[in-house]
Amino acid sequence: MIPDLVLIDDDPILLIILEKMFRKINPKLTIQSFESGLDGLEFLKNQDSAHKPIAMVDVNLKDISAWDFLDKLESSPSSVPPIFLITSSVNSKIPEISREYKCVAGFYVKPITLETIKKINHQILEVS
Amino acid sequence: MKRDEKEYHLLVIEDNLGDFVILEEYLSEYLINSSMVHAEDFKAATTVLNQSTRRFDLVFLDLSLPDKSGEDLVKEIIRLTEGIPVVVLTGFTDLEFGSRSLALGASDYLVKDDLSPAILYKSLIYNIQRVNFIQELTETKRKYADLFQLNPSPILVYDLNTLNILDVNNAACESYGYSREEFLTLGLKDIRPQEEIPVLVQSVEDFWINNKSDYVRFTRHLKKNGEIIDVEISPAKVKINNQNAAIVLIKDITENLKYIHKIEEQNQTFKEIAWIQSHVVRAPLARMMGVIHLLESCESTMDPETLELIQYIKRSSEELDGIVRDISKKSERVLNGKNPNDS
Numbered sequence: 001m002i003p004d005l006v007l008i009d010d011d012p013i014l015l016i017i018l019e020k021m022f023r024k025i026n027p028k029l030t031i032q033s034f035e036s037g038l039d040g041l042e043f044l045k046n047q048d049s050a051h052k053p054i055a056m057v058d059v060n061l062k063d064i065s066a067w068d069f070l071d072k073l074e075s076s077p078s079s080v081p082p083i084f085l086i087t088s089s090v091n092s093k094i095p096e097i098s099r100e101y102k103c104v105a106g107f108y109v110k111p112i113t114l115e116t117i118k119k120i121n122h123q124i125l126e127v128s
Numbered sequence: 129m130k131r132d133e134k135e136y137h138l139l140v141i142e143d144n145l146g147d148f149v150i151l152e153e154y155l156s157e158y159l160i161n162s163s164m165v166h167a168e169d170f171k172a173a174t175t176v177l178n179q180s181t182r183r184f185d186l187v188f189l190d191l192s193l194p195d196k197s198g199e200d201l202v203k204e205i206i207r208l209t210e211g212i213p214v215v216v217l218t219g220f221t222d223l224e225f226g227s228r229s230l231a232l233g234a235s236d237y238l239v240k241d242d243l244s245p246a247i248l249y250k251s252l253i254y255n256i257q258r259v260n261f262i263q264e265l266t267e268t269k270r271k272y273a274d275l276f277q278l279n280p281s282p283i284l285v286y287d288l289n290t291l292n293i294l295d296v297n298n299a300a301c302e303s304y305g306y307s308r309e310e311f312l313t314l315g316l317k318d319i320r321p322q323e324e325i326p327v328l329v330q331s332v333e334d335f336w337i338n339n340k341s342d343y344v345r346f347t348r349h350l351k352k353n354g355e356i357i358d359v360e361i362s363p364a365k366v367k368i369n370n371q372n373a374a375i376v377l378i379k380d381i382t383e384n385l386k387y388i389h390k391i392e393e394q395n396q397t398f399k400e401i402a403w404i405q406s407h408v409v410r411a412p413l414a415r416m417m418g419v420i421h422l423l424e425s426c427e428s429t430m431d432p433e434t435l436e437l438i439q440y441i442k443r444s445s446e447e448l449d450g451i452v453r454d455i456s457k458k459s460e461r462v463l464n465g466k467n468p469n470d471s
Contacts, residue, residue: 011411017418024425060407088411090456110414114425 002051003032004124008040009058009086014110018056021117029124037061041069045076052081054105054124059087059094066094070101082127084120086110136162136252137182141173141205142190142217147240151188151217151248158249170196170204177208185256187214191222191229198225199232206233211263213255235259281377284316288336288365288372291316295368303380305352319349321356335363336374349378357382402459410452417445 007018015033022029034040037057041064044055059066066085073080082105085098090109098104105123108116136159142148148166155162165180167173170193177184187209191197196204205214213235218226226237235255238247276283282300286293296311304311304319320328324347331347349359362377420442427435461467 011415014415014418017415017422020422021418021425024422060411088414089407090410090453110411111417111421113421 001030002047003030003053005029005031005120006040006044006053006055006081007031007033008037008055008061009033010035010037010062011058014058018112018117021112021114022121025114025117026121026124029121037064037069041072044073044081045078047078047081052079052127054082054084054120054127056084056086056120059085060089067097070098070103074101074103082123084108086112131160132158132249132253133161134159136185136256138162138164138252139167139173139176139180139184139187140164141167141170141187141193143168143193144190147190147217150243154243154245154248155252157245169193170201173205174208184209184212186252187212188217189214189234190217191219191225198222199228202229202232202234211259213259215251215255279377281379284319284376284378285366285368286316286374286376287368288332288374291332294373300378303351303357303378304349310352319351321348321350324348336365336372346381358385398459399463402456402463405452405459406456410449410456413445413448413452417442417449420445 005022007015009015009018012035015035019031019033022031032043032053034043040055040057044053047053057066057069061069064072070083073083080103083101083103084106085094085104086108087094088110095107098107106120138155140148140151142151145168152164155164165176165184167176173193187205189202189205191201193201202214202216214233216226216229216234216237217240218229218237219240223239226239229237235258236251238251276295277297279297280299282303283297284293284300285295292315293311296306296308301308301311306314316328316332317325327347345362346358346360348356350356358381360379360381362379363374364376366373366375420438423438424442430438
């Protein structure tokens with residue numbers, strides 16, 4: 001089954017919080033979470049191009065840098081899903097660099113609020 | 129005839145009273161304010177020279193005195209007069225010795241039988257001025273020697289062809305641990321670590337022969353005790369005894385470099401701390417804030433007291449977030465070379 005949303009973050013507690021928040025806004029949403037960036041990348045690359053799940057990806061993954069992640073995703077033959085980058089860092093350079101990637105649909109500094117979740121949910125509904 | 133009004137203070141050492149009177153008379157034709165002291169023999173001259181409170185401008189010395197004469201006399205008087213010009217008076221019989229007395233340090237010699245007021249006066253003026261010039265020259269020479277010797281920075285002079293060290297100052301001896309004598313037996317290669325010698329040869333060639341301006345200013349020198357120091361050099365080309373030589377001013381920057389390395393290390397640690405603040409500390413904090421958000425969204429199911437407590441946790445976490453962001457912002461400004469307190 002293809003999920004509506006893919007969450008990639010090496011912080012398992014954060015994944016649970018995000019899942020709970022999404023469920024609160026939209027109980028019908030199907031979510032697949034990955035603690036490993038490489039596993040998440042592999043999953044996204046192998047998705048059917050017709051259905052593109054939206055993904056939320058942490059910038060500071062342990063096994064792959066966000067820029068590596070985006071490079072590999074954009075260079076894959078299948079179409080690229082819209083990516084929302086999230087970070088706990090307050091380093092202001094990240095949004096500027098992320099603008100160079102077409103697939104980046106948004107950038108959020110943690111904590112992710114319910115308002116942000118609502119916005120992303122809205123996008124998911126539009127895509128599907 | 130123009131008279132000289134200067135107050136000359138003269139000593140005449142002459143045993144022959146007749147000769148002294150003639151001398152006095154001749155001189156008084158030109159000099160109106162001068163004072164003259166007469167010593168009849170060597171013993172009297174010694175007493176006068178040792179006890180006189182006023183320095184003589186010139187001494188006239190007869191070559192044969194009853195208690196001393198000739199070479200001995202000239203030597204002793206030269207020693208006693210300490211730089212005052214001494215004009216030797218001779219008779220025809222010892223004319224040859226008159227000229228020899230110049231080698232012993234006398235300023236001039238006059239033949240008694242040829243004396244005239246004009247010759248005496250000319251000799252007086254000439255010899256006083258000559259001694260003054262020599263003193264000025266010696267003073268200038270000493271000043272320049274001091275600039276070199278007493279310069280607080282080490283200075284080396286070396287031969288450009290052989291790279292032999294030709295001169296060093298006191299500071300160089302102190303810095304490198306060699307005595308001046310030891311230094312003068314060394315070449316430039318002896319004060320360089322082995323691995324620096326090819327660099328030395330190349331930079332000497334570049335700077336002195338090819339006139340390149342981008343020669344190596346920073347290098348390493350070897351002290352006598354084997355210690356290696358970092359130095360900054362400022363060289364200039366000079367001619368010494370018609371040989372091409374280089375004078376090099378050396379600045380020991382070992383301590384400065386150590387200091388800079390230390391600061392760089394601290395900066396690196398500081399960068400790491402800044403990174404920890406920005407990324408690591410904030411991650412669990414952001415997660416905690418996420419949980420609070422989630423809790424807040426369930427307010428309808430909670431009793432008011434729990435809700436109040438959640439509000440306290442929320443305020444505390446927001447406060448902590450503010451602090452972390454502030455530290456992160458400040459450290460970022462420092463790393464970008466800006467004042468951390470600028471807005």
